[in-house]
Amino acid sequence: MINETAVRHILSLSGGKDSTALAIYLRDRVENMEYIFHDTGKELPDTLEYIERLEAYLGTKVIRTTTRETFDDVLRTKGGMLPSGKRRWCTDLLKLKPFEAYIGDQPCVNYVGIRADENRVGYISHKPNIKAVFPFVEDGIDYAGVVRILDDAGLGLPPYTEWGRTRSGCFFCFYQQKIEWVRLKTHYPELYEQAKAYEKPNRINGQVFHWTDEPLTEIERPERMAEIEESTRKAQERRRIRTPNRPLASVLGGLELEEPARDGCMICQL
Incomplete structure (x- = not known):
């Protein structure tokens, strides 16, 4: 059993398969896990449905870290300049900022859903009180393992994959093909x-x-x-x-x- 006295354990969900599978994988391994979701108000209905199905499986609510500042509010301050790969203000202000504000200055273990077959690191906070860990990497769980976890839990892949979308996130994500x-x-x-x-x-x-x-x-x-x-x-x-x-x-x-x-x-x- 993984547990550290006085340290918060937080798993940030995206509505995608990897973070969802990690939540399932750690449900009975980590005590007092806090599951959070940064809802921009521009998510796909499929993503919100998937989060609700995960809540039913976990037997607990996923905390929404939504701030009062919406996408449209920020867009107005940007003069209508849409976010892009070179100006990812949506990530900074609507995902990362709420994440770090929610954690504050308390010691925290942040569980990240990077798989063992991936060559990337994901978002890692530079705040000294946040320690990122990668259970799938440590335990050798790859893509097939993630699919197996989702299938065994009865959730399967996110519903948006049924009509050919590869990512969660905002419906207008500029990274989509x-x-x-x-x-x-x-x-x-x-x-x-x-x-x-x-x-x-x-x-x-x-x-x-x-x-x-x-x-x-x-x-x-x-x-x-x-x-x-x-x-x-x-x-x-x-x-x-x-x-x-x-x-x-x-x-x-x-x-x-x-x-x-x-x-x-x-x-x-x-």
Whole structure:
């Protein structure tokens, strides 16, 4: 049994498979675990549903660390400048800041869902009172092990993977692939419209910021959607030829669920 007197034990959930599997894995191994979720108010319905299913399994509530400052509030202070890979203010202000504010200055062990088959470190706080640990790395649990944990618990993979999305996080995440924008348009057209509405001239200099390298009004054109679908199909076929013995669980809806290196905000998608 892992326990340290006077030290808080915290697992930050994203609504993704790895942090969810880690919560299941540690449920009976760590006493007084605090499960937290940084809800930006822009999460997929699928993500919120998955968190609720995990709560039922754990038999405890997942604490929402949501602050009064919403995505739209921050966007206004940024003059309408959308976040991107080079300006990830959404992660800093809506994920990391609430995380560290919730912990405060108390000694804390932060459990991180990096797997044994990954070459990345995720978000690690530089605050001296927060110690990051990696149970899956220490215990040699890889992707197949994570899937097994989820299946054995009856949760399975997150519901958004059923329609071809690879990540949790905000529905307009700028790290998602173009095929994921196409799938969002197909499965959640109202959310696609909300994302598209953000692509408008900002109030500082009139520049229009886009979520990707082409406007969502371009991506949603039927002929463009068909091009993206076909390009994805061909890329998937090339990968299938290169690695013919991959497990079926690693491919879903024409998308690689596990890429050699994943871009994105680690605290959002673990």
